[in-house]
Amino acid sequence: xxxxxxxxxxxxxxxxxxxxxxxxxxxxxxxxxxxxxxxxxxxxxxxxxxxxxxxxxxxxxxxxxxxxxxxxxxxxxxxxxxxxxxxxxxxxxxxxxxxxxxxxxxxxxxxxxxxxxxxxxxxxxxxxxxxxxxxxxxxxxxxxxxxxxxxxxxxxxxxxxxxxxxxxxxxxxxxxxxxxxxxxxxxxxxxxxxxxxxxxxxxxxxxxxxxxxxxxxxxxxxxxxxxxxxxxxxxxxxxxxxxxxxxxxxxxxxxxxxxxxxxxxxxxxxxxxxxxxxxxxxxxxxxxxxxxxxxxxxxxxxxxxxxxxxxxxxxxxxxxxxxxxxxxxxxxxxxxxxxxxxxxxxxxxxxxxxxxxxxxxxxxxxxxxxxxxxxxxxxxxxxxxxxxxxxxxxxxxxxxxxxxxxxxxxxxxxxxxxxxxxxxxxx
Numbered sequence: 001x002x003x004x005x006x007x008x009x010x011x012x013x014x015x016x017x018x019x020x021x022x023x024x025x026x027x028x029x030x031x032x033x034x035x036x037x038x039x040x041x042x043x044x045x046x047x048x049x050x051x052x053x054x055x056x057x058x059x060x061x062x063x064x065x066x067x068x069x070x071x072x073x074x075x076x077x078x079x080x081x082x083x084x085x086x087x088x089x090x091x092x093x094x095x096x097x098x099x100x101x102x103x104x105x106x107x108x109x110x111x112x113x114x115x116x117x118x119x120x121x122x123x124x125x126x127x128x129x130x131x132x133x134x135x136x137x138x139x140x141x142x143x144x145x146x147x148x149x150x151x152x153x154x155x156x157x158x159x160x161x162x163x164x165x166x167x168x169x170x171x172x173x174x175x176x177x178x179x180x181x182x183x184x185x186x187x188x189x190x191x192x193x194x195x196x197x198x199x200x201x202x203x204x205x206x207x208x209x210x211x212x213x214x215x216x217x218x219x220x221x222x223x224x225x226x227x228x229x230x231x232x233x234x235x236x237x238x239x240x241x242x243x244x245x246x247x248x249x250x251x252x253x254x255x256x257x258x259x260x261x262x263x264x265x266x267x268x269x270x271x272x273x274x275x276x277x278x279x280x281x282x283x284x285x286x287x288x289x290x291x292x293x294x295x296x297x298x299x300x301x302x303x304x305x306x307x308x309x310x311x312x313x314x315x316x317x318x319x320x321x322x323x324x325x326x327x328x329x330x331x332x333x334x335x336x337x338x339x340x341x342x343x344x345x346x347x348x349x350x351x352x353x354x355x356x357x358x359x360x361x362x363x364x365x366x367x368x369x370x371x372x373x374x375x376x377x378x379x380x381x382x383x384x385x386x387x388x389x390x391x392x393x394x395x396x397x398x399x400x401x402x403x404x405x406x407x408x409x410x411x412x413x414x415x416x417x418x419x420x421x422x423x424x425x426x427x
Contacts, residue, residue: 001180003188007195009171010298014199015141016258017086017266019062020251020358022055023072024086025140026121030076031084032143033123033134040127041077046111047122050416051311051355053113057423059358060216060254063092067254070109074100077125086141087258117409117416119264119311138310140264173302178326178343178397181303182336185296193291199260200273200294203247206257207274210246215253216360219367220246236282237374241367244274248363262298262320263305267362271320272301275370276327285331293327300326300343303398307405313412314404315353317362321369322346328377341385343397345376348386351404354412356419 017024026048034041046069048056053069060067061075078096079088103109114120121136135145135157146154207220214221223242226232247270251259262269276297280290301323308314325342334342350372353365379385388395392403 001176001184003184003192005171006184006188006299007192009173010295010302011195013263013298013302014195014269015086015261016202017140017261018256018258019089019254019266020055020059021086021140021261021264021266022052022358023059023061023067023069024089025136026052026056026069026072027061027076027079028084028086028088028141029121029123029134029136029143030073030125031080031088032136032146033125033132034077034080035082035084036148037080037125037127037130037132039130041080041125041132042108042127043125044073044077044109045124045126046073046109047114047120048111049114049116049118049120049311050420051117051313052119052121053111054355054416054419054423055311055358057357057420059252059360061092062089062254062256064097064254066097068104069111070104071097071100073109073111073123074103086261090256090258113420115417117309117312117413173299174306176299176303178300178303178340179336181296181299182330182339184299185292185330188292188295190288190291193295196273196291196294196298197287199262199269200277202258202260203270203273204243204277206250206255206259207243207247207270209255209257210248210250211243215249215255217252217363218249219363220249223367236279237371239282240275240278240374241371243278244270244370245363245367247274248366249360252358252360252362263302263316264310265316267358267366268301268305268316268320271317271366271369272298272323275321275324275373276331279324279328279374280331283331289331293330296330296339297323297327304401304404307402308408309405312408313354313415314351314408315355315365315369317366317369318346318350318353321350321373322376324370325373325376325380328373329380332377332381334377334381338380338385340397341380342373342377344386344393344400345379345384346373347397347400347404348390348393349376351392354415357423 133147
């Protein structure tokens with residue numbers, strides 16, 4: 001296998017983003033819809049999937065001090081210009097927030113929710129003389145349809161799946177297996193993995209800010225305070241919980257700083273990069289071993305996400321934590337059997353964590369999955385691995401991941417709409 005193709009496929013899943021990716025994706029979609037209008041939009045009609053709604057409903061938008069799907073929509077219209085990215089919220093100024101709140105109150109936005117856990121954002125922006133219509137599918141910045149005043153400019157809706165494979169350089173991660181990923185991690189030239197170190201460093205900077213004070217739920221500083229009081233052990237498990245959760249704290253708070261996302265999620269990016277990095281530091285693992293472990297884990301996470309779905313009723317921190325458990329086992333010199341065992345241990349323990357939307361409390365789930373990853377890895381290294389007789393666990397780790405996907409797509413199909421119902425009942 002050409003490792004350049006594999007590396008490019010991983011890089012395609014990594015993009016910097018400021019703020020929770022769902023409200024940001026909404027703002028970006030509206031921005032792209034409005035950027036070709038010659039006058040400001042006066043009305044925004046939105047159709048979004050249930051998972052987008054769930055994850056954008058109550059999480060703070062950077063540089064606003066508040067939250068709201070309609071607010072994200074209007075901010076996207078106010079910030080519309082060519083070249084916007086998932087860091088669009090960096091341009092939000094106080095005057096934008098004031099104006100956006102006025103337009104929301106005036107009824108500029110209507111939002112319809114689809115009963116779908118897929119990724120879908122449709123925007124129709126109109127003013128007195130113009131109408132623009134876009135559809136974003138499958139990925140946060142993947143606009144597949146653009147229509148202006150009845151004239152179709154872009155329509156890639158039927159070729160969406162092919163485009164994703166093309167964006168990954170023709171590499172389909174599901175056509176390979178975890179043992180291949182393990183072998184590739186041993187064989188790849190470490191110089192090709194410098195981009196992973198850059199992602200770790202980027203996310204670690206956000207974690208450092210998150211440790212300065214309590215943002216959102218304040219999980220990171222709280223763990224540190226409890227360790228200082230002797231109520232929690234100052235050990236590798238709590239260190240691995242503390243640092244990633246601090247980054248999630250700051251991000252969910254709407255902090256003015258970007259993280260490197262993975263597979264479309266900032267918390268997945270944090271939960272992919274930082275638990276293994278902290279583990280390596282505490283266990284005195286050489287950097288080369290860390291980068292190889294991250295490379296292998298990223299491929300495993302990509303494999304699982306392809307089956308489970310980019311957005312799903314299943315918590316993304318759990319999926320990323322499963323990859324982290326595999327990476328930690330690799331760093332400790334584990335065999336492929338032990339690495340598979342660590343994955344099975346995670347699937348047999350925390351696979352049932354469901355996503356009830358993006359919010360400050362996500363940092364608690366990040367901490368829980370990161371800490372459990374340490375235990376899963378160490379259990380496997382000690383020869384304790386959940387077997388095929390247990391629940392959804394299968395003989396091969398890949399098949400266990402597919403079983404989780406089956407539950408996510410079928411058994412949990414109504415979870416998102418029920419979460420939305422509960423969210424809206426609290427108003």
